[in-house]
Amino acid sequence: MTGAAPRNPALFWLALAIAATALVVLPFALSGIGTTWVRVTNLALLYVMLALGLNIVVGFAGLLDLGYIAFYAVGAYTYALLASPHFGLHLPFWVILPIGAGIAALFGVLLGAPTLKLRGDYLAIVTLGFGEIIRIFLNNLSRPINITNGPQGVWGIDPFRIDGLNFSGKQTVLGLSFSGPIKYYYLLVLLVAAVITLTLRLQNSRIGRAWEAIREDEVAARAMGINTTNLKLLAYAMGATFGGVAGGGFAAVPALLSPGRFGLGEAVLVGFVGGGGRHGQEWGVVLGAILLSFVPEILRFSVGPVQQSLFGRTLIDPEVIRMLLFGLALVLVMLFRPAGLLPSAVRKRELAERSE
Numbered sequence: 001m002t003g004a005a006p007r008n009p010a011l012f013w014l015a016l017a018i019a020a021t022a023l024v025v026l027p028f029a030l031s032g033i034g035t036t037w038v039r040v041t042n043l044a045l046l047y048v049m050l051a052l053g054l055n056i057v058v059g060f061a062g063l064l065d066l067g068y069i070a071f072y073a074v075g076a077y078t079y080a081l082l083a084s085p086h087f088g089l090h091l092p093f094w095v096i097l098p099i100g101a102g103i104a105a106l107f108g109v110l111l112g113a114p115t116l117k118l119r120g121d122y123l124a125i126v127t128l129g130f131g132e133i134i135r136i137f138l139n140n141l142s143r144p145i146n147i148t149n150g151p152q153g154v155w156g157i158d159p160f161r162i163d164g165l166n167f168s169g170k171q172t173v174l175g176l177s178f179s180g181p182i183k184y185y186y187l188l189v190l191l192v193a194a195v196i197t198l199t200l201r202l203q204n205s206r207i208g209r210a211w212e213a214i215r216e217d218e219v220a221a222r223a224m225g226i227n228t229t230n231l232k233l234l235a236y237a238m239g240a241t242f243g244g245v246a247g248g249g250f251a252a253v254p255a256l257l258s259p260g261r262f263g264l265g266e267a268v269l270v271g272f273v274g275g276g277g278r279h280g281q282e283w284g285v286v287l288g289a290i291l292l293s294f295v296p297e298i299l300r301f302s303v304g305p306v307q308q309s310l311f312g313r314t315l316i317d318p319e320v321i322r323m324l325l326f327g328l329a330l331v332l333v334m335l336f337r338p339a340g341l342l343p344s345a346v347r348k349r350e351l352a353e354r355s356e
Contacts, residue, residue: 023189027182036297038181042253044293045188046246050270051285052195053242058271059285060208061235062215064124067111067131069267071240073138073259074107075100075247077148080257083158086149093160097248104244105237107134112236116229131267139259153258160187160252168255184253191249195242199282202238211235296322 030037054068078100082091111130115123142150159168159180167187168180202208210231213221222228251257269292303318 027185040297044290047289049246051289053239055285057239060211065127066124066271067127070131070134071104071243072247073262074104075244076251079248079251080154085156100248101241101244104240108236108240112233135262155256157255
């Protein structure tokens with residue numbers, strides 16, 4: 001699905017109805033196993049939103065951004081500071097999320113403006129440095145004026161509330177018990193659906209085609225009259241906007257935020273998921289975000305008990321195994337799926353032509 005009309009409308013709507021039903025039932029099925037898995041699903045949805053925003057920058061416009069985690073941090077801290085006892089402000093989330101998205105978009109423009117002439121590895125290094133600068137600032141803005149509370153982070157963050165509906169508490173509706181994570185799940189599903197719809201529409205719009213032209217050959221795009229400067233800045237700003245919204249959701253769920261959550265490891269993980277290849281395939285991004293959210297948790301709950309049953313003790317820490325598998329996955333994808341897990345038709349055709 002790329003935004004074009006489906007070839008078989010009846011089959012399309014049937015598949016959509018099945019997918020919607022599965023999404024509605026999923027949190028109750030997962031809560032039967034444990035509430036932890038609903039929380040992991042919520043984290044996966046945040047990663048999907050974050051990766052789709054990065055996909056606009058890297059996949060659509062071809063701008064290699066390794067500092068995208070900075071916009072996630074900006075959105076998260078905007079929500080945390082405006083909805084916590086830190087400054088005594090407790091604004092509603094529907095006010096804070098647009099503010100966080102706007103501030104993140106501003107930071108996106110601030111990142112994009114000085115890097116317009118950089119490409120490839122040089123652009124990657126500068127954006128990676130930008131992400132680290134934001135993290136260091138968040139870690140040190142506690143004196144002389146305490147803005148971010150430094151490495152201690154911000155706590156007591158307000159949950160989402162809508163007309164008395166508190167997303168952190170349990171509520172019974174029509175005999176069904178909705179826990180806090182389940183309510184967050186449904187809200188995040190709606191946000192992710194909106195982001196996916198917007199990115200699909202963007203891909204086939206005039207702006208999306210202009211981004212594609214810049215990605216393939218910036219000089220030729222400029223010669224055809226495309227304003228590459230404005231469109232690059234727009235890509236940075238729009239991608240950062242999604243990152244800011246995802247960051248706000250991330251801050252509200254645990255009610256605790258610290259700079260350590262936005263380190264280099266997280267930046268590499270998000271960059272790996274959200275690159276989208278050279279042709280910005282959204283569904284590959286969604287699949288990657290889900291896999292890289294669930295696989296570490298599955299290993300966390302399985303590797304330890306398996307080693308205990310086999311050897312009587314834990315020989316290898318699950319975190320070490322996770323990093324080993326992550327590195328192995330990188331190598332295997334590059335060798336056997338260079339176009340991505342779910343490559344676009346254009347990318348597959350390009351690789352087929354090169355192999356001939």
